Amino acid sequence: MSTNLEARPSSGDPVDDATAERLAVALRCVTVSREEIAASGADPDSAQAQTSLDTEFRRLGAHLEESFPRVHAELELEKFGHSRLYTWRGIDDTRTAALLLAHQDVVPADEPGRWTHPPFAGVVDEEFIWGRGAIDDKSRVLAILEAAESALAAGLRPRHTVYFAFGHDEEVFGDTGAVQMANRLRESGVRADLLLDEGGVITDGIVRDVRVPVATIMVGEKGYATVRLSVTDAGGHSSMPGRQTAIGRLARAVSRVQDHPMPLRITPVVTDMLARLRPHLPAAKRRLLGFAGAAAPVVARILAATPQTESLVRTTTAPTVIRGGVKANVLPQQAEALINFRILPGDTVESVLAHCRRTVRDTQVSIELVGMSAEPSPAPAPGPQFDLIAELTRQVAPEAAVTTGLVPGATDSRHYDDLAATRCNFAPVRLTAADLERIHGNDERLSRVNYARLIEFNRRLFTALAESDR
Ligand SMILES: [Zn+2]
Numbered sequence: 001m002s003t004n005l006e007a008r009p010s011s012g013d014p015v016d017d018a019t020a021e022r023l024a025v026a027l028r029c030v031t032v033s034r035e036e037i038a039a040s041g042a043d044p045d046s047a048q049a050q051t052s053l054d055t056e057f058r059r060l061g062a063h064l065e066e067s068f069p070r071v072h073a074e075l076e077l078e079k080f081g082h083s084r085l086y087t088w089r090g091i092d093d094t095r096t097a098a099l100l101l102a103h104q105d106v107v108p109a110d111e112p113g114r115w116t117h118p119p120f121a122g123v124v125d126e127e128f129i130w131g132r133g134a135i136d137d138k139s140r141v142l143a144i145l146e147a148a149e150s151a152l153a154a155g156l157r158p159r160h161t162v163y164f165a166f167g168h169d170e171e172v173f174g175d176t177g178a179v180q181m182a183n184r185l186r187e188s189g190v191r192a193d194l195l196l197d198e199g200g201v202i203t204d205g206i207v208r209d210v211r212v213p214v215a216t217i218m219v220g221e222k223g224y225a226t227v228r229l230s231v232t233d234a235g236g237h238s239s240m241p242g243r244q245t246a247i248g249r250l251a252r253a254v255s256r257v258q259d260h261p262m263p264l265r266i267t268p269v270v271t272d273m274l275a276r277l278r279p280h281l282p283a284a285k286r287r288l289l290g291f292a293g294a295a296a297p298v299v300a301r302i303l304a305a306t307p308q309t310e311s312l313v314r315t316t317t318a319p320t321v322i323r324g325g326v327k328a329n330v331l332p333q334q335a336e337a338l339i340n341f342r343i344l345p346g347d348t349v350e351s352v353l354a355h356c357r358r359t360v361r362d363t364q365v366s367i368e369l370v371g372m373s374a375e376p377s378p379a380p381a382p383g384p385q386f387d388l389i390a391e392l393t394r395q396v397a398p399e400a401a402v403t404t405g406l407v408p409g410a411t412d413s414r415h416y417d418d419l420a421a422t423r424c425n426f427a428p429v430r431l432t433a434a435d436l437e438r439i440h441g442n443d444e445r446l447s448r449v450n451y452a453r454l455i456e457f458n459r460r461l462f463t464a465l466a467e468s469d470r
Helices: 017-027 047-067 069-074 138-153 178-187 246-259 268-280 283-290 292-303 307-313 349-360 386-396 412-419 433-438 448-467
Strands: 076-080 083-088 092-103 128-130 160-167 192-203 214-221 223-232 316-324 334-343 366-374 401-407 420-431 445-447
Touching: 017 047, 017 128, 017 138, 017 448, 047 069, 047 138, 069 138, 076 178, 083 178, 092 138, 092 178, 092 412, 092 448, 128 448, 138 160, 138 420, 138 448, 160 178, 160 412, 160 448, 178 412, 192 386, 192 401, 192 412, 192 433, 214 268, 214 386, 223 246, 223 349, 246 316, 246 334, 246 349, 268 307, 268 401, 292 307, 334 349, 349 366, 386 401, 386 420, 386 448, 412 420, 420 448, 445 448
Parallel strands: 092 160, 092 192, 192 420, 214 401
Antiparallel strands: 076 083, 083 160, 128 445, 192 214, 214 420, 223 334, 223 366, 316 334
């Protein structure tokens, strides 16, 4: 049920059964996006799979329309495939206050047997709402609609126009959903004060030495590229192999790339992040950060020591797929490996490719980009509306230290980057390292308390946008 705008405490209360159930119903819609890298040899989606996917998206759309009648009566809705673009006209609709992005699709659940509850059962218990999409990202779709529905019930109207853009293909890079919605906004000349999307959360015990939870409002994202290394050989019988098979040559190339990561570098957004965390660090670490310029290489090495923070200071290298050979006594004619890179601002897709060529130093290994690639955000920094999001975060999570950061992956936001003055990738849900593994892993779930906080945060945003004359 919608609750009164004024009557919410700042944190701690769980959502009621009806609110939890509305999210759970959305989790029961199997809106799974499957990534097919052309090079992987995987079969393209059959027509039948596409039909059943269409059915699941339509079920989700019908559920949203039924659950949020005011939103669907009072906002304009345009569809781009299964993507949904809502326009909430401001009192002064010559300006755009905000673009709120979220996505309706989810990644597959490949090990359903290892889940506590089946991934698409949408189970609600005393503490949690379970299912694929509970965190990433259906909770954000529903929380925005919950908050808008109650704002409409309270007679609230934004001063300037607000858009909700709910994509259907974020997990497969957004070409038919987010790109189309962004084009439509671009053609209409939309320039928003704020873009808000998924990315950062409030983490417990992940930033070393910081004793309080850390709310990371991310202000841009890393780039993305997948490089294929492949070797072609004559083949033959394994009794006369010569000095090296295609597999041996490929393995050497992969290990060279793995052993020679791209260089460490402190970017301005990391300097800003550390400055904001500094008051929460023990004295010794605080002193170290005080010598910012001189200590940069030391700080970079400290951050590089754990995988979670290493991603902040370099383009990461992850060999993810290797294939080759058919039979133990037959020489392989083909071997290939895929290496996934997340690119730090300052590096580019092209510089990653050049780095691979330099590192492998073997003309028999062909090196090429495959699948989707994306450049990193050009110059990520907190924009003018960052302070509003930081303030709302302090209101709903007063226990947390607020800082900035970079999304380690690619989100739909990159398609909208030029459409807003301030970009924030953040949701105020408080997660442990184990919870973070559930995203794209097994047993994804969101606590009722977290979900309530997420809805409250959006409610307060709508209140601020109704009152603010920024
Ligand atoms: Zn997501």
